[in-house]
Amino acid sequence: MKILVPIKRVVDYNVKVRVKADGTGVDLANVKMSMNPFDEIAIEEAVRLREAGIATEVIAVSCGLAACQETLRTAMAIGADRAILVESDVDLQPLAVAKLIKAVAAKEQPQMVIFGKQAIDDDANQTGQMFAALTGWPQATFASKVVVANGMATVTREIDGGAETLEFKLPVVVTTDLRLNEPRYATLPNIMKAKKKQLDTLKPADLGVDVTPRLTTLKVMDPPKRGAGVKVADVKELVAKLKNEAKVI
Amino acid sequence: MTQLLVIAEHDNASLKAATLNTVAAAQKIGGEIHVLVAGSGCASVAAAAAKIAGVAKIKLADAAHYADQTAENVAALVVSQAAGYSHILAAATGPGKNMLPRVAALLDVAQISEITAVESQDTFVRPTYAGNAMATVKSADAVKVITVRTTGFDPAAGEGGSAAIEPIAAAADLGLTKLIGREITKSARPELGAAKVIVSGGRGLGSGEKYHQVLEPLADKFNAALGASRAAVDAGFVPNDYQVGQTGKIVAPQLYFAIGISGAIQHLAGMKDSKVIVAINKDEDAPIFQVADYGLVADLFQAVPELVAELG
Numbered sequence: 102m103k104i105l106v107p108i109k110r111v112v113d114y115n116v117k118v119r120v121k122a123d124g125t126g127v128d129l130a131n132v133k134m135s136m137n138p139f140d141e142i143a144i145e146e147a148v149r150l151r152e153a154g155i156a157t158e159v160i161a162v163s164c165g166l167a168a169c170q171e172t173l174r175t176a177m178a179i180g181a182d183r184a185i186l187v188e189s190d191v192d193l194q195p196l197a198v199a200k201l202i203k204a205v206a207a208k209e210q211p212q213m214v215i216f217g218k219q220a221i222d223d224d225a226n227q228t229g230q231m232f233a234a235l236t237g238w239p240q241a242t243f244a245s246k247v248v249v250a251n252g253m254a255t256v257t258r259e260i261d262g263g264a265e266t267l268e269f270k271l272p273v274v275v276t277t278d279l280r281l282n283e284p285r286y287a288t289l290p291n292i293m294k295a296k297k298k299q300l301d302t303l304k305p306a307d308l309g310v311d312v313t314p315r316l317t318t319l320k321v322m323d324p325p326k327r328g329a330g331v332k333v334a335d336v337k338e339l340v341a342k343l344k345n346e347a348k349v350i
Numbered sequence: 351m352t353q354l355l356v357i358a359e360h361d362n363a364s365l366k367a368a369t370l371n372t373v374a375a376a377q378k379i380g381g382e383i384h385v386l387v388a389g390s391g392c393a394s395v396a397a398a399a400a401k402i403a404g405v406a407k408i409k410l411a412d413a414a415h416y417a418d419q420t421a422e423n424v425a426a427l428v429v430s431q432a433a434g435y436s437h438i439l440a441a442a443t444g445p446g447k448n449m450l451p452r453v454a455a456l457l458d459v460a461q462i463s464e465i466t467a468v469e470s471q472d473t474f475v476r477p478t479y480a481g482n483a484m485a486t487v488k489s490a491d492a493v494k495v496i497t498v499r500t501t502g503f504d505p506a507a508g509e510g511g512s513a514a515i516e517p518i519a520a521a522a523d524l525g526l527t528k529l530i531g532r533e534i535t536k537s538a539r540p541e542l543g544a545a546k547v548i549v550s551g552g553r554g555l556g557s558g559e560k561y562h563q564v565l566e567p568l569a570d571k572f573n574a575a576l577g578a579s580r581a582a583v584d585a586g587f588v589p590n591d592y593q594v595g596q597t598g599k600i601v602a603p604q605l606y607f608a609i610g611i612s613g614a615i616q617h618l619a620g621m622k623d624s625k626v627i628v629a630i631n632k633d634e635d636a637p638i639f640q641v642a643d644y645g646l647v648a649d650l651f652q653a654v655p656e657l658v659a660e661l662g
């Protein structure tokens with residue numbers, strides 16, 4: 102079976118973004134960009150399924166600017182066999198991405214699509230679920246364990262009170278949680294090899310998808326600042342402050 | 351008049367508190383509020399929802415195939431009921447995040463995730479970049495599908511209402527998934543989302559054994575919930591549902607203890623709206639001290655037992 106892995110290029114998770122003074126967005130100039138961490142986990146899971154002989158091919162797909170090619174090369178260095186860029190300079194929102202991935206899936210006919218649970222820039226946590234709805238596939242979100250055998254997937258997913266295990270007929274949508282696996286590092290030889298792997302570029306119009314944004318960002322602000330705190334000398338002072346100043350005990 | 355539909359969160363026996371925060375967000379938007387209860391043998395949930403102040407009607411879909419509340423079946427039901435509603439809301443908790451984007455996609459509209467404030471009927475504030483940038487977004491869609499960050503809205507009153515309960519027909523069972531098992535973490539402590547005091551531990555605790563040995567006595571003093579950083583969960587000290595942060599639970603208790611937690615932005619995203627934050631860390635430069643109201647630079651293995659003793 103083929104596995105499709107949608108990956109997003111986002112501001113690196115170590116960067117603390119700055120809101121622009123004019124309130125139009127966050128400052129992305131000279132900021133380090135990386136693969137969304139949940140998507141690294143998704144690629145790793147797909148590559149492991151191929152290494153286990155369950156998947157035959159892993160295809161990474163990214164929607165966005167031409168610079169996403171770099172992120173797709175990283176995905177291929179981790180082990181994806183080939184990649185597809187759906188190139189657009191429109192602000193692609195989750196519904197548009199879900200439709201684009203659906204159009205790619207219609208061509209590629211994967212039996213599994215592994216999304217990240219959440220992009221750490223927009224924090225939307227929607228795209229995998231939306232893709233599942235549009236295709237009518239079942240969804241295994243927030244997965245911490247995936248087992249595939251006999252045309253079925255058994256997925257353990259993280260829920261508010263613990264975990265649950267569900268069984269699905271393929272094809273299925275999976276979205277990754279942090280505990281699914283620990284992604285490998287791309288080695289230098291694999292980075293070199295990835296440069297020669299196939300990377301096709303499409304446009305949303307080639308796929309017949311209208312990507313017009315539905316949400317308009319009117320302004321972007323800093324979160325409310327907390328007042329400066331104090332350091333206390335010892336436990337006694339801490340308890341005194343909690344009692345007399347904060348009045349929480 | 352504007353009509354809004356709130357999806358109730360429950361376990362077939364009781365209504366979850368997050369529903370009250372979601373109703374509060376709906377009240378801010380304004381209009382006639384209906385609550386949908388989809389479950390199996392969940393009459394007591396509908397009865398509880400009917401008492402929420404400000405709710406006009408409860409729609410109750412009681413059928414075996416809603417017992418496990420799979421996203422596929424519940425979303426199909428919500429879509430079958432969607433006509434006439436301008437807004438459809440659910441809490442931004444596990445079930446809501448899982449299910450509601452399906453509703454949005456089936457209605458061909460955007461979902462507005464985790465709103466923390468309402469500006470008008472079509473304009474909302476939501477955190478992005480782990481809460482480091484608050485975006486005000488305006489929706490151009492006919493129906494606004496919204497998840498609500500519970501910490502952004504004080505709960506509606508759970509008593510005082512007397513909404514009519516209207517049984518509705520179930521949608522077809524899609525039969526797409528089968529639940530094999532559920533492992534619910536057992537704890538006598540309050541839920542993270544509902545606790546007034548939270549004691550959270552990080553990698554600094556060293557092991558699961560020490561985590562419990564050191565933090566339980568402190569939590570006992572306050573009837574507090576226990577939380578954790580991602581590092582503590584990944585290291586297996588505690589189960590996954592203890593994780594507080596950007597990609598875990600978002601909490602805002604009266605008092606939050608961060609013990610042996612460095613304060614990475616992903617952790618801060620989940621707790622920086624707490625009323626009072628106490629940090630205990632042996633590294634005086636730990637970023638957690640930048641958000642802590644009271645910071646104590648100390649070895650937690652000494653300071654926490656001392657604190658417990660001092661509290662008496």
Ligand SMILES: Cc1cc2nc3c(=O)[nH]c(=O)nc-3n(C[C@H](O)[C@H](O)[C@H](O)COP(=O)(O)OP(=O)(O)OC[C@H]3O[C@@H](n4cnc5c(N)ncnc54)[C@H](O)[C@@H]3O)c2cc1C
Nearest residue numbers: 552553554579580581595596597598610612616617632650
């Ligand atoms: C995609 C993504 C999502 C993430 N989501 C989350 C999330 O939701 N929640 C979350 O918490 N993290 C999340 N993280 C992880 C986050 O980046 C940090 O790695 C994590 O929060 C660190 O946990 P920690 O503070 O326990 O560990 P560390 O950073 O290792 O800090 C341990 C602290 O303990 C202190 N310490 C050690 N021994 C003692 C002692 N004896 N006494 C006192 N202090 C001591 C140290 O000084 C140090 O400050 C995410 C990361 C990624 C990439």
Ligand SMILES: Nc1ncnc2c1ncn2[C@@H]1O[C@H](COP(=O)(O)O)[C@@H](O)[C@H]1O
Nearest residue numbers: 107108164216217219220225226227228
């Ligand atoms: N522009 C994009 N290109 C490819 N995949 C994406 C894109 N945006 C989101 N995704 C996928 O959808 C997941 C969830 O994103 P979101 O719904 O935006 O939080 C990500 O982890 C990716 O797997």
